[in-house]
Amino acid sequence: MTLKLVAIGVSATALLVAGCTTTDPYRSGPVRNNTGTGALVGAGVGALLGYLTNTSDSEEGRTNAMIGAGVGALAGAGIGQYMDRQQRALEQELSGTGVGVAREGDTLILRMPSDVTFGFDSDTVDSRFYAVLDDVANVLNTYDQSVVDIIGHADARGADDYNQALSERRAASVAGYLINRGVLRERLYVAGMGERSPVASNETDAGRAQNRRVEVVIRPFTGR
Numbered sequence: 001m002t003l004k005l006v007a008i009g010v011s012a013t014a015l016l017v018a019g020c021t022t023t024d025p026y027r028s029g030p031v032r033n034n035t036g037t038g039a040l041v042g043a044g045v046g047a048l049l050g051y052l053t054n055t056s057d058s059e060e061g062r063t064n065a066m067i068g069a070g071v072g073a074l075a076g077a078g079i080g081q082y083m084d085r086q087q088r089a090l091e092q093e094l095s096g097t098g099v100g101v102a103r104e105g106d107t108l109i110l111r112m113p114s115d116v117t118f119g120f121d122s123d124t125v126d127s128r129f130y131a132v133l134d135d136v137a138n139v140l141n142t143y144d145q146s147v148v149d150i151i152g153h154a155d156a157r158g159a160d161d162y163n164q165a166l167s168e169r170r171a172a173s174v175a176g177y178l179i180n181r182g183v184l185r186e187r188l189y190v191a192g193m194g195e196r197s198p199v200a201s202n203e204t205d206a207g208r209a210q211n212r213r214v215e216v217v218i219r220p221f222t223g224r
Helices: 059-068 077-094 129-142 159-180 205-211
Strands: 021-023 028-034 100-104 107-113 146-153 189-191 213-220
Touching: 021 077, 021 100, 077 129, 077 146, 077 213, 129 159, 146 159, 159 189, 159 213
Parallel strands: 146 189
Antiparallel strands: 021 028, 100 107, 107 213, 146 213
């Protein structure tokens, strides 16, 4: 089944709150802590799905847009080393936040439980989660030689169409926030899977909670 893709723009305003910084040995500059961090808050973010390039609605379009933006491609042994450093940075920033960092080959997967990221039946990012997304954005901006897929998921309760739309809106909210924090929009692909890709049983409360999530899938940019 193909995903519903609608490429539309983001309108946003921003509010900057002063934050605190620390030093990460894998980065060239200071980064924010979860404690005392500032938030760049996006407002009025509308639906945002598909490849977010100005060239074409495809993986090739994303690749061309990133090359045009001056993002260099990774190659050879440098790919694994680069993703190792990015993984360590994410694990450090996200420790204790409820966001899991998984590794599959050279792909990193951040699983953001909807119960942590959003209020009940809401597609607006909970303000208590701003600091976490700030830290995710900081790492993505530091390790910019990667592409980012943001995919919303739902549990199996409720109507299929409703769950599909909610998963799309939640993914779009996370994407819009990251763009407002400076993540290059051409790196992003945004979609909703509804209830079609569970990671746990939908027969239990605990399983349904795991299935209600937004995943941020980070892959090395190889120019292909």
